[in-house]
Amino acid sequence: MAVPPPSLLRSALRLVVYLLPFAQWPRTRPPPPPPVPGPGASFSVRDFGAAGDGCRYDTAAIQDAIDACHAHAAKAAAGCTCRVAFPPGKYLTATVRLKSGVVLDIQSGATVLGGTEIGDYPREADRWYVILAEGVRDVGITGGGVVDGQGLEFVRRFDERKNVMVSWNKTGACLGDECRPRLVGFVGCTNVRVWNVSLNQPAYWCLHIVRCVNTFIHDVSIYGDFNTPNNDGIDIDDSNHTVITRCKIDTGDDAICPKTYTGPLYNLTATDCWIRTKSSAIKLGSASWFDFRGLVFDNITIVESHRGLGVQIRDGGNVNDITFSNIKISTRYYHPSWWGRAEPIYITTCPRHSWSKEGAVSNIRFINITAVSENGVFLSGSEGGLLRNLRFSNVNVTYKRWTSYEGGLADYRPGCQGLVKHSMAGIIMEHIKGLEIENVNMRWADEKSWQWDNPLDFRPSTVNGISFRDFRSDLYS
Numbered sequence: 001m002a003v004p005p006p007s008l009l010r011s012a013l014r015l016v017v018y019l020l021p022f023a024q025w026p027r028t029r030p031p032p033p034p035p036v037p038g039p040g041a042s043f044s045v046r047d048f049g050a051a052g053d054g055c056r057y058d059t060a061a062i063q064d065a066i067d068a069c070h071a072h073a074a075k076a077a078a079g080c081t082c083r084v085a086f087p088p089g090k091y092l093t094a095t096v097r098l099k100s101g102v103v104l105d106i107q108s109g110a111t112v113l114g115g116t117e118i119g120d121y122p123r124e125a126d127r128w129y130v131i132l133a134e135g136v137r138d139v140g141i142t143g144g145g146v147v148d149g150q151g152l153e154f155v156r157r158f159d160e161r162k163n164v165m166v167s168w169n170k171t172g173a174c175l176g177d178e179c180r181p182r183l184v185g186f187v188g189c190t191n192v193r194v195w196n197v198s199l200n201q202p203a204y205w206c207l208h209i210v211r212c213v214n215t216f217i218h219d220v221s222i223y224g225d226f227n228t229p230n231n232d233g234i235d236i237d238d239s240n241h242t243v244i245t246r247c248k249i250d251t252g253d254d255a256i257c258p259k260t261y262t263g264p265l266y267n268l269t270a271t272d273c274w275i276r277t278k279s280s281a282i283k284l285g286s287a288s289w290f291d292f293r294g295l296v297f298d299n300i301t302i303v304e305s306h307r308g309l310g311v312q313i314r315d316g317g318n319v320n321d322i323t324f325s326n327i328k329i330s331t332r333y334y335h336p337s338w339w340g341r342a343e344p345i346y347i348t349t350c351p352r353h354s355w356s357k358e359g360a361v362s363n364i365r366f367i368n369i370t371a372v373s374e375n376g377v378f379l380s381g382s383e384g385g386l387l388r389n390l391r392f393s394n395v396n397v398t399y400k401r402w403t404s405y406e407g408g409l410a411d412y413r414p415g416c417q418g419l420v421k422h423s424m425a426g427i428i429m430e431h432i433k434g435l436e437i438e439n440v441n442m443r444w445a446d447e448k449s450w451q452w453d454n455p456l457d458f459r460p461s462t463v464n465g466i467s468f469r470d471f472r473s474d475l476y477s
């Protein structure tokens with residue numbers, strides 16, 4: 001077959017990219033997860049000497065069971081797994097390492113408790129996890145039980161605005177607030193599955209997926225303390241083909257947070273989830289050194305969060321082809337030491353430092369969105385990093401104030417211009433090329449409606465190509 005010249009391919013691609021957001025977008029659902037592997041062989045940690053009393057460390061017993069299970073799986077056909085069973089009980093442990101072919105079966109009534117001493121974790125701060133899988137394949141965690149990081153033991157001073165946490169900064173490898181162990185980490189893994197398990201009280205990030213391919217996370221509950229900083233729900237870095245579905249995440253910091261540090265992130269789908277957070281429910285970034293492409297967020301309920309759907313690009317990576325559909329949002333103000341200004345939808349791309357690159361954000365669709373919010377939508381590109389081809393279709397936003405925190409600030413943090421005084425608007429727009437607004441209803445609570453300045457706030461010199469079809473703005477009482 002003759003290969004068309006690259007220039008022709010490029011223009012065909014441009015045409016497809018141009019047409020995509022304007023075509024009727026089909027309802028996007030993720031592929032169903034592969035079937036749950038059969039039970040296969042099972043090794044009980046009790047048989048390896050675990051006490052399960054929550055006092056004595058069971059690290060060695062758990063690790064021995066994992067190693068035996070791994071050896072067993074290695075002898076079976078490729079892709080076969082073996083289980084390590086945790087019968088009811090409390091298993092206190094230092095870091096354990098998950099090996100290829102091993103699924104932890106933490107049964108209901110069983111809790112894996114992470115240690116709270118720095119000596120419980122490896123020397124390198126980037127390996128501080130209670131459960132760590134590194135460079136392995138066909139691994140998982142399930143069983144209906146709990147993994148608990150004892151996060152409250154890491155609080156130095158309780159404060160209902162924001163807890164002050166201990167810092168394990170011994171070497172300078174991590175600093176101040178960012179210096180505590182994570183709960184569960186999969187680093188450089190293939191075929192990861194976490195399902196039917198609760199991940200509770202992480203001291204720092206909860207479930208961390210790093211440079212993985214084929215990850216399924218479903219029927220997982222994540223509970224973090226609402227006043228504890230950095231207890232993110234699920235962080236997905238530099239990974240391809242990730243599916244998150246039927247999860248409940250109730251935590252202080254960001255709930256679902258794709259980031260790029262060392263490579264791009266492609267094809268992530270999150271559906272059928274319930275989220276509450278004092279930060280962003282969905283947040284792309286702010287670590288954004290490489291591209292994000294092909295992400296779908298569908299059927300998600302976001303309650304009482306500080307920010308709803310966020311794209312926060314600071315380091316030069318580009319964002320392309322993202323769909324947010326069938327999402328209910330309620331966003332409110334919390335103490336300003338938390339990032340978020342009650343924006344239901346927040347897209348910003350700006351250089352973190354004066355020397356950072358500017359990433360572009362293109363082809364973003366918001367379809368079937370209902371929001372009740374204390375602040376407006378914030379859409380802000382930058383000169384060298386435009387927002388292109390955004391589409392809002394069937395979007396209802398009710399603007400209402402119910403906390404007494406002060407409004408009137410545009411939030412460019414982290415870096416960039418920081419917090420800037422700005423009149424309150426329904427949608428603030430900056431540095432945009434192409435925004436289609438179709439069937440959008442704004443409703444303003446009659447009470448306090450004087451606080452709002454403009455339904456739509458933009459300068460024609462930086463915003464180009466906005467179109468409206470079926471736009472309404474109404475007061476209600």
Ligand SMILES: *[C@@H]1O[C@H](CO)[C@@H](O)[C@H](O)[C@H]1NC(C)=O
Pocket residue numbers: 025026027028325326367368394
């Ligand atoms: C939007 O909602 C309508 C009505 O519920 C539904 O028919 C349509 O499939 C939804 N669109 C998407 C992209 O989910």
Ligand SMILES: *[C@@H]1O[C@H](CO)[C@@H](O)[C@H](O)[C@H]1NC(C)=O
Pocket residue numbers: 107108143144196219
């Ligand atoms: C979760 O695990 C429990 C205990 O094994 C089991 O009873 C339950 O059916 C599982 N639920 C799902 C959704 O798999």
Ligand SMILES: *[C@@H]1O[C@H](CO)[C@@H](O)[C@H](O)[C@H]1NC(C)=O
Pocket residue numbers: 169170171172174175176
């Ligand atoms: C972290 O530890 C390093 C090395 O001991 C020290 O130089 C630095 O000041 C500490 N930083 C903080 C924020 O504690």
Ligand SMILES: *[C@@H]1O[C@H](CO)[C@@H](O)[C@H](O)[C@H]1NC(C)=O
Pocket residue numbers: 211212213238239240263264266
């Ligand atoms: C994800 O896919 C991209 C594009 O093919 C590739 O560059 C990257 O290395 C992949 N990442 C992983 C973790 O395999």
Ligand SMILES: *[C@@H]1O[C@H](CO)[C@@H](O)[C@H](O)[C@H]1NC(C)=O
Pocket residue numbers: 240241266267294
């Ligand atoms: C992402 O998904 C698209 C569409 O299914 C596929 O063509 C592409 O190869 C995938 N990319 C990666 C890196 O998985």
Ligand SMILES: *[C@@H]1O[C@H](CO)[C@@H](O)[C@H](O)[C@H]1NC(C)=O
Pocket residue numbers: 246271272273274299301
């Ligand atoms: C949406 O997600 C909820 C769980 O949060 C689930 O109960 C419901 O069935 C899902 N709806 C659709 C249309 O898939």
Ligand SMILES: *[C@@H]1O[C@H](CO)[C@@H](O)[C@H](O)[C@H]1NC(C)=O
Pocket residue numbers: 368369370394395396441
């Ligand atoms: C938006 O409000 C209109 C009028 O009340 C309603 O018909 C429509 O279903 C709502 N759409 C969404 C996505 O909530």
